[in-house]
Amino acid sequence: MRSRARIAELVGPVAVVVVVGIVAGLGFVSPDREVEILRALVSVAIVVSLYVFVGNSGVISFGHVSFVALGAFAAGVMTIPVSLKPTITPGLFSLLADHSLGNVPSLVLAAAVGGIFALLVGIPLMRLSGLAAGIATFAVLGVTHNILLNWTKVGPGPLTLTTVPQTTGLLQGTIGAVGVVTVAFFYQRSRLGRKLRAAREDPAAARAAGIDIHRERLWAFGLSGALCGFAGGLFVHQAGTLQAGDVYLDLTFLTLAMLVVGGVGSLWGAVVGALVVSALDSFLLDAENGDVGVVKDVLGRQLWGGSRLVGVAAFMAIVLVLLPDGLTGGREFRIPRLSWIRRRLRGSEG
Amino acid sequence: MTENAQTLLDATALGSIYALMAIGIGLVFGVLRLVNFAYGQLVMAGAYALALTQDAPVVLSIALCFAVVLALSLAMEFAAFRPLRRASPMTMLVATFAISYLLQSIALVHFGAIGKIVVVIPQLTQPLTIGSLHVRWITIVTILVAICVFAALTLFLNRTSIGLQMRAASIDSQTARLLGVRANAVITVAVLISGVIAAIVAVILPMAVPERILVTPDYALRETIIVLVGVVVGGIDRLLTATLGGFTIGFAVGALSGFLPSSGDWPFTSSVYLDSAVFMLVIVVLLLRPEGLFARPHRSAVERV
Numbered sequence: 001m002r003s004r005a006r007i008a009e010l011v012g013p014v015a016v017v018v019v020v021g022i023v024a025g026l027g028f029v030s031p032d033r034e035v036e037i038l039r040a041l042v043s044v045a046i047v048v049s050l051y052v053f054v055g056n057s058g059v060i061s062f063g064h065v066s067f068v069a070l071g072a073f074a075a076g077v078m079t080i081p082v083s084l085k086p087t088i089t090p091g092l093f094s095l096l097a098d099h100s101l102g103n104v105p106s107l108v109l110a111a112a113v114g115g116i117f118a119l120l121v122g123i124p125l126m127r128l129s130g131l132a133a134g135i136a137t138f139a140v141l142g143v144t145h146n147i148l149l150n151w152t153k154v155g156p157g158p159l160t161l162t163t164v165p166q167t168t169g170l171l172q173g174t175i176g177a178v179g180v181v182t183v184a185f186f187y188q189r190s191r192l193g194r195k196l197r198a199a200r201e202d203p204a205a206a207r208a209a210g211i212d213i214h215r216e217r218l219w220a221f222g223l224s225g226a227l228c229g230f231a232g233g234l235f236v237h238q239a240g241t242l243q244a245g246d247v248y249l250d251l252t253f254l255t256l257a258m259l260v261v262g263g264v265g266s267l268w269g270a271v272v273g274a275l276v277v278s279a280l281d282s283f284l285l286d287a288e289n290g291d292v293g294v295v296k297d298v299l300g301r302q303l304w305g306g307s308r309l310v311g312v313a314a315f316m317a318i319v320l321v322l323l324p325d326g327l328t329g330g331r332e333f334r335i336p337r338l339s340w341i342r343r344r345l346r347g348s349e350g
Numbered sequence: 351m352t353e354n355a356q357t358l359l360d361a362t363a364l365g366s367i368y369a370l371m372a373i374g375i376g377l378v379f380g381v382l383r384l385v386n387f388a389y390g391q392l393v394m395a396g397a398y399a400l401a402l403t404q405d406a407p408v409v410l411s412i413a414l415c416f417a418v419v420l421a422l423s424l425a426m427e428f429a430a431f432r433p434l435r436r437a438s439p440m441t442m443l444v445a446t447f448a449i450s451y452l453l454q455s456i457a458l459v460h461f462g463a464i465g466k467i468v469v470v471i472p473q474l475t476q477p478l479t480i481g482s483l484h485v486r487w488i489t490i491v492t493i494l495v496a497i498c499v500f501a502a503l504t505l506f507l508n509r510t511s512i513g514l515q516m517r518a519a520s521i522d523s524q525t526a527r528l529l530g531v532r533a534n535a536v537i538t539v540a541v542l543i544s545g546v547i548a549a550i551v552a553v554i555l556p557m558a559v560p561e562r563i564l565v566t567p568d569y570a571l572r573e574t575i576i577v578l579v580g581v582v583v584g585g586i587d588r589l590l591t592a593t594l595g596g597f598t599i600g601f602a603v604g605a606l607s608g609f610l611p612s613s614g615d616w617p618f619t620s621s622v623y624l625d626s627a628v629f630m631l632v633i634v635v636l637l638l639r640p641e642g643l644f645a646r647p648h649r650s651a652v653e654r655v
Contacts, residue, residue: 060440124637131385132640134443135582138575139629139636146625253447260444309455317452320445321430324437 010185012333013271014178017044020275021174033282034170040278041173042234044271045180046251047258049227051270052184053220054259056193058200059129062252063137066144067118067225069247071110071232073148073155076164076242079106084163091152103167107176107233114229115222122221126214141252149244161242168237176234180227184267187223196220257316265330272328280315284308352482361604363489363558365597366496370551371577372596373503374544376589380520381533381540382431384442385586388450390574392419392545394457396552397565401466408471416549422453423545427538450571457567465564468556475557488557495554499547500593507589512539520589576603576628583635585642594644603628 023029024037050064078101080088085097101109125136150157168176187193196216199206203213236242254277262273287295287303295303319327371389378386399418403411430449434442474488507513512535518526519536527533555562555570562569577596584595606628610621635643 060443125633128636128640131439131582131586132636135579136633136636139579139632142575142629143626143633146623146629150622253451256444257448260441264440304459306455306459310452310459313448313452313455317430317445317448320437320441320448321433324434324441 006189008335009267009332010182012335013181013185013268016271016275017041017177017181018174021170021177025170025174036278036282036285038168038170038173038238040275040282041170041177042168042231042238043255043258043278044177044274045231045234046228046255047262047274048177048180048184048267048270049224049231050255050259051264051267052187052227053217053224055264055266055270056188056196056200056220057217059217060134061137061221062134062256063121063140063144064224064228065247065252065255066141067114067228068232068235068251069144069148069244070117071114071229072236072242072247073161073232074113074229075106075110075233076161076236077155078109079103079165079167079237080161080163088162089152089156089159091157092155093153096154103165103172103237106237107230110233111226111230114232115226118225118228119218119222122218122225126217126221141248145244145248155244158244161236162240164236164240164242166237166240168234173234173238176230180231181267181271183223183227184270187220188267192216192219261316261319261326263326263328263330265325266328266332268333269326269328269330273326276327277312277316281308281312284311355483356485357605357608359483359485359489361601361608363492364604365599365601366493367551367555367558368573368577368580368600368603369593369597370496370499370547370554371573372581372584372593373499373589374547374551375577375581376586376592376596377516377540377544377547379581379586379592380589381516381523381537382435383439384431384434385439385446385578386426386544387443387446387574387578388426388453389544389548389577390570391450391453391457392422392548393552393555393570393573394453394565394567395419395422396549397468397556397569398457398461398466400470400552400556401468401565404467404469412470412553415552416546419549419552420542420545423541423548424538427541431537431541450574454567454571461567463566465566467563468565469563470553470557488554492554492558495550499550503543503589506543512536516540576600579629579632583632583643585645587642587645591642591644595642598643599628599632602631 020037021041024034029037046068049068050061053059053064054061077085077089077092077096078099080100082098082100085092121140125133125140128136148155148157155161188197195206195211196219198209199211199213199216207213232247235247239246255274258273258277259270260273261277262271263269283292284303285308286292288306288308290296290303292303323329371393375386375389378384378389396415396419399415400411403414406414426449430445431442434445437445474491475486477484477486478490479485507517515526515531516536516539518529519531519533523533551570555573556565557563576599580595580597580599581592582595584593584598585591586595603624607621607624610624610627612621639645
């Protein structure tokens with residue numbers, strides 16, 4: 001019984017991601033919707049990467065988008081054809097300007113850059129917890145953004161990176177998201193993950209049991225940084241263009257809110273949060289374009305431009321106020337057992 | 351020499367504004383243990399109120415600004431802070447994040463992305479010449495206002511019953527409640543005072559910081575972020591240390607932007623890298639003094655936050 005429940009915790013989220021990918025891939029939806037679904041899959045990858053650290057350690061991080069940003073810029077800058085680099089991002093170091101990579105190597109590079117940066121930053125930062133940790137990780141985001149925005153030797157600086165090959169289609173997006181979910185699952189089930197979760201529940205008891213909290217957090221931070229870098233690679237290969245502003249405050253807010261809306265404490269929560277918020281976002285976008293019949297009937301017109309932002313933010317605020325533990329309540333996915341359903345139907349006997 | 355003096359004076363004024371915002375954030379944190387990321391949006395709402403009543407008499411316009419900010423503060427308290435009182439600090443922080451974005455996007459839909467000019471009292475932006483020093487009146491007024499607010503608040507917290515209750519609640523809210531402090535009353539008063547300060551900032555900021563003369567949906571967001579950082583760096587547990595933290599980071603930002611050259615090839619060599627320099631300093635300070643730069647170090651076996 002235990003092992004069945006354990007496998008369900010992996011199979012549930014993976015199945016949802018795969019179904020979403022297949023629905024889009026089999027041509028049931030319009031091309032516009034396909035792009036939205038692809039973006040949702042990339043969001044799943046980013047939010048689950050964030051969850052690996054925040055969910056397991058219980059320490060908030062506002063800095064993870066800096067790893068996404070590094071991964072995205074690394075993958076983007078390195079996949080532009082060498083001949084185009086002088087026009088798109090002049091002033092690069094010659095090492096960056098004279099070489100280009102294929103799609104898969106660039107994703108590996110993105111993961112490596114994100115992971116190494118996270119480990120380096122994490123060595124001092126993981127000593128902090130609570131608000132100090134939140135602010136310090138935010139400071140990392142601030143520094144990264146500021147440098148990416150201005151330093152033209154490593155990227156386009158204030159310009160936009162264009163002509164990045166759009167290699168992340170539905171297949172790669174789905175595989176990428178499933179890969180991240182699987183790594184997250186095996187990490188949280190591993191010795192390392194369990195030690196970190198123990199430290200989250202009771203730091204004093206965990207320390208008494210011989211757990212080195214600093215080291216456990218650092219591993220999670222590094223792994224989470226590598227996954228974020230990888231997700232950043234997917235992000236840039238999906239969008240095709242990239243500006244420093246795309247991977248800054250808005251994305252930080254959106255991904256954190258997705259995680260908290262779904263439920264910080266569980267992998268299932270991270271996946272559900274990312275998908276639900278993405279779904280709401282694309283529904284409201286349709287309503288703004290006048291493509292949703294119900295909304296048109298009720299209002300007599302399409303939704304006002306910009307309502308999408310208001311709607312998503314309002315939804316998040318409402319969920320957080322009414323359900324502070326998120327939509328899943330921080331629980332993992334469970335297959336409802338027949339006996340449980342029967343009992344529910346009969347009333348509260350047990 | 352005079353240039354340096356001028357830069358330092360401007361930096362002091364900027365520090366004063368940040369200190370005011372730090373007081374507003376610190377007061378609410380004291381009684382609610384809630385970091386209000388949406389504080390800047392109160393300032394934004396006030397600034398829009400000022401911008402839209404440009405033609406009305408100044409007094410009326412400022413009164414309206416106060417009314418709008420106070421109403422919005424109370425709405426936040428009743429609709430969001432109160433239901434969230436038992437939530438984890440992280441949920442509360444992300445919820446205020448969401449509220450901040452909600453207000454920003456409402457402003458974006460309603461007023462558009464193009465800024466509106468706010469001129470509250472044009473006379474205050476005129477320069478005053480002392481010897482070879484040219485100082486704008488608003489610089490002096492800002493510093494004076496910050497000092498007055500801090501003095502008034504100190505009197506309030508030490509000399510009035512509700513002020514003492516507020517301090518008691520911020521030191522140990524459970525014991526305070528057992529001793530008869532009414533939590534709701536104390537929290538409402540704290541939220542209101544913090545709203546008054548936000549309104550004051552909304553009046554001063556457009557005059558004091560030249561690039562803040564345009565009200566946009568993300569008005570005061572940058573200030574809020576830097577102040578939040580400053581408050582935590584200073585020590586968020588006590589109002590004095592939080593305020594000092596806000597002032598220090600504002601002063602640092604002002605001074606660095608005055609003294610750094612405006613161009614340079616490598617990171618940290620010019621004022622475009624100002625944010626990096628400030629945030630790096632912040633990280634260093636947090637590593638050395640995680641409980642806050644000005645806080646008394648206290649020893650506990652394990653941090654329980």
